[in-house]
Amino acid sequence: MAIRSELDRSNPEAFASAPVERIDIPKKAIYRLSIYHRCLQRLVENGQETVSSSALAKAAGVKPAQLRKDLAYFGQFGTRGLGYPVETLASMIRDLLGRERLQPVVLVGGGNLGSALLRYQGFQKEGFEVVAAFDAEPEAVKARGIGVPVFSEKELEERIEADGVRLAILCVPGSIAQSLANRLVSAGVSGILNFSPVVLDVPEDVVVNNVDLALELEHLSFFVR
Template sequence: MDNKVEIPRKAIYRLSIYSRCLKRLLENGIETVSSSALASAAGVKPAQLRKDLAYFGQFGTRGLGYPVEVLLNTIREVLGRAKLQPVVLVGAGNLGRALLRYDGFRKEGFEVLAAFDAKPDEIDESRIPVPVYSDDGLEDFIKENKVRMAIVCVPAEHGQAVANKLVDAGVQAILNFSPIVLQVPEHVVVTRVDLAIELENLSFFIDRD
């Protein structure tokens, strides 16, 4: 399959899920997996898995399945996850500090270099594995360290201002935990994670009294 066909965003997202499943299979010493087995672990239909993989190559052996390790490495490559990716975090409140302590990021190849906060002096740095600086130095730091990704955990009222700063400094992707919709230029990608909205959304589906 050739590169001219764009890979749909949704497919990209699922690639990450597949990679997690493959990682577990690899750890368990499994060398080959069928589309139906992997699909079920990832919560999708077999045909969809095969279509997703077909966007960037042919890896399977008919009658057999996919080689776990090769497939995993290829997916990582496609996702651009060959090397450690530097990240900054803005807003060291409750949530921000928790994310700084969260080891899932590093384990997956992201390095949070530093945190920034409007009032760094009031932050209890004792259990945080990275330095917390004042917002003032944000733009310089991003430029100096060629940071392209940022995590935003500031209150709603500061979200847009922070995003503007980040974009001006060269950030291209933002993981936004602030409960607002950020307005950014087209070349910048934002993923919004609003925990209260996720809960609210779920609550629609439970029985009412």
């Protein structure tokens, strides 16, 4: 992960333009940084210039000590009694997460769930653009009124390689999920958001985030019995 070095908490402008270097950040911390970024974006929209660690932690649903630990990856900055500069911190996290420009994403599987995700308007706000969808029956997906270009799965490798796409959303039945994941990885995809109900076997340098909706509901049901 890229991160700023030589941070000067008394000079936010120098902080924002400092050079970047590579550093390893735990996967769970990256997830929390995404939540902090979303909270900071709301503060920016509301015109708030600074935020305390306790206020940001409360908005993100974490303990202040955890937030300060996560933000320590950026070095020591912020002003005691005033807090963190909202726009500067949001910019730093956005840079770390690769959101300075829209990241292209493809979606594989245009069934009910896939089509619902293709209609979702919030991806661009968070820095992502679904540039193409793939399905065994592309015409049937197009008939659902999808605005994203939909192609046959046969064109998957060609279009991913041509567009330099590195992120994919997988919404296919479990029986074909692994074979399609293999094709995605071979085409250059290194991050997969997996909605298929199977555990994918991928190389170590490929990151998979699994979203099992039935499993999540089962987990919730335990607490509402």
